[in-house]
Amino acid sequence: MTTASARSPWYQRKQTRDIALVGCFLLPSLAVFFLYRILPLGWNAMLSFQSWSPLKAAKWIGLENYEEMLLDDDVFWDALTNTLIFIGCSPIAIALALGIALLVNSDLKGAAIYRTIVFLSYPLMTVAVGIIWRWLYDVRGGFFNYVLRSTGAIDEPVKFLQSFDWALPCVIAAEFWQVLGFYMIILLTGLQSIPQHLYEAARVDGVPAHARFLRITLPLLRPSIFLCIVVGILNSFTSFDLVYVMTNGGPGHATELLITYIYKAGFGQTRFDYAAALTVVQFLLLVVLTVIANKLSGGNAGSLER
Amino acid sequence: MRRAPTWPRHAIMLAVCLLMLVPFYWVIKTSLTGENIYAWPPSIIPVNPHLFNYVDVWYLIPFPRYLLNSVIVTIMAISGNLLFNTAAGYALTKQFPGKRWIVLLLLSCMLIPFQATIIPAYLITSWLGVLNSWLGIALPMLSTIICIFIFKASFEAVPRSLIDAARVDGLSEWRIVVRILLPLSKPAIATNVILNFIWSWNAFLWPLIVVRSPDMQTLPLGLARFLSVMEDTTGALFAFVVMVLVPGLTIFLMAQKEFIRGLTSGATKG
Amino acid sequence: MNWRRVLLHRFVFVPLALAILVGGWNLYIVYNDDGIIQGVVRDGSGAALAGATVIFFERNSAYFEERKRTITDAKGAYRFTDMQIHIGQLEARTADGRQSQRRLLRLWFRAQNIDVAPLIVR
Structure with missing residues (x-):
C-alpha cells in the first residue's frame, strides 16, 4: 500500500x-x-451557399446556386438521371456475378483459373479500360462492329459511343466488365461462409435446388449483396475515369454523370461555387442511397436471424 | 448419389472467360498489328505483326518520366500508409479518454468518398502550395481509414502477454510495434500495400486536378493525354496501353491471393 | 540454404529477373548506339554501284522528310554516322536518274547501329 x-x-x-x-x-x-x-x-x-471564384471575393447568396441547379439547369437533371441509371443497372452486374460465383464456388475443376480470369479486369487502370473499350466500340477497327457486320446482323456500322441511345449502355457495359470480377469475389466470400450442413439438411428433407437457393443461399448472402450494392453506388462516383476517357460526357450530355459534371463545372468553367452545390447534392444522394440499401438488407437479414 | 454432369458448367465458364478476355486480346492484337488500324475489315490475327509500335511509343512520349512519377507517388502513398496506419492502428488498441469519439469520427469519415471533396481539396492543396508536385498527388492518399482498422484488428489479435513481456524488457513503444506487432501482422501489411498500390497506381481524377505541367504527369494522365493529343493510325496508343497495364497485372498475378483477400477486407473503398 | 529460398521467392525472383533484363538491354544499347547506318548499293545484276547518292528520310510526325545524303565509295558502300533516329527510309539514286525502292528502316532503339541489306537500283 x-x-x-x-x-x-x-x-x-x-x-x-x-x-x-x-x-x-x-x-x-x-x-x-x-x-x-x-x-x-x-x-x-x-x-455552395456562396458566390465565389478565385478572382472574386466570397459573397453569401443563399440558395441561388441550388435554385439555378434545380430549376434552370437541364444538364444537372441529365447528369442526375444518368447517375441513377448507372446505379440502377448495377443489380444486373451483381446478378451476373452471382451466377458466376455459384458456378465457380462448387467443386468445379479449374475453378481457381476461371476465378482469376474473371477477376483479371478489376485491378486494371480504369483509364486504360476506357481506352480499350473505346476501341472495342470503334466504328472501323472495333470488335463489336466487326462481329456484328461479319455475321450479317447489321449492314451499317453502329456509332456506339457517338449515338445518344447507345452511349450510356456502352459505358455501363464497360464498367460491368471491369467490376464483375470484384462482385464475384465478394459473393464468393459470402458463399463460402454459408455453413454446408444447412444444404445437407435441406437435401435430406428433399428441398428442391431452386428452393434451397431461395431459402438458404439468398438470405444468407444478403450482407455480401449489400456490400456489392454499396460498391455499385460508389462506382457511380469513381466511374469518372471511364466516362472521361470514353465519351467525356458526350454526345451532348448523354453520358454525363454528376461527377463528370462537377469536374466540368469546377475545373472547366471555374465555377467552384456551383460545382460545390452539385457536390452537396451528389453526397446527399450517396448517403440516402446507402442508408436505404442498409435498411433493406439490415432489416431483412435481422428478421431472418430472429 | 446422382450428380449433374460438370461439362455444362465448364462450357458456361469457358464462354464467360472468353468474353472477359476478348478486350485483352483485341488491344494486344491492335498493338502488334503493322497495318493501319482503321482498315476495314479488321483482322482477327494481327497483319504482319511487329513490336515496333512499342519502340515508337517509347520515343513518342516521355514514358520513363510518367513511370517515375507513378512509381514515386505510389511509393509515397504506400510508405505513408504503412507508417501512419500502423501508428494510428496501434494507438487505437490503447485505452485513452475520447477514444470512442475518435473511432466514431474515423468511421464517419469513411462514408465521405474522396470524389465528393475534390473542389475544396484542390483549394486546400493549392493553399498548401503543393499543387503540381509528387507530394500534392500523394497527400490525400497518405492514410486510409479502412487500413487503420485492419491494423487495429490485427494488433488486437496479438496476445497481450507478449507485449507486456516486451515492455518489461524495456522496449520503447515504437520498438514494440516494429519488432513484435508488425512481424505478426504480415497479412495486414500485405493488404495495406496492395490496396494502396491499386488506389494510387490507378488514381486519375485527383492527379488530373492537381497536375499542371506535362512532366509531372503520372501514367494514367499520360494515357489520357496521348489519347487527346496524338492522332495516329498505328497501334502506338494500344502499345502504350499494354505497357501501362503490364506492371499492374504482373503484381496482381504474383500476389493474387493477398490481392483478393485484401480487396474483400477493404471492399468499401473511398 | 535460406538465401536460395529467398532468391527463388516470386517477389524477389520476378523483380530481379526484370532488373537483369532491363540492365542487360541497356548495356547492349550503350555498346550499340553510335547511330551508324551502313550498307551497299548494287545494280540489277548485283554489281556494286560507286558514286550513287544515298538519301536518308526521317519520319516527321506523319510524312518522311529528307535529312541526310551521302555518296557511295568505290565498293558501292555508304555509311551514315550519328543518326539519332529509330525510324526512317533509305533510297539510292544514280547520276543518270535511276533509283532504288525506298527501304523502310525500323530500329529497336534510337541510334542503333545497323547493316542494311543491299539497296538495288534497276
Missing part, C-alpha cells in the same frame, strides 16, 4: 506520457483526414 502511494506521481506521469504517445501516433492520420475529408466537406457545404 505504501508503494502504491509512492508510485502514484510516477503513474500519473506515465499516463500523461501514454496520452501524448497516442496523440503523436494518431496525429498524422487525423491530419490527413482533417485536411482531405472533414475540412473539405464543411468548406464544400459553405461554398
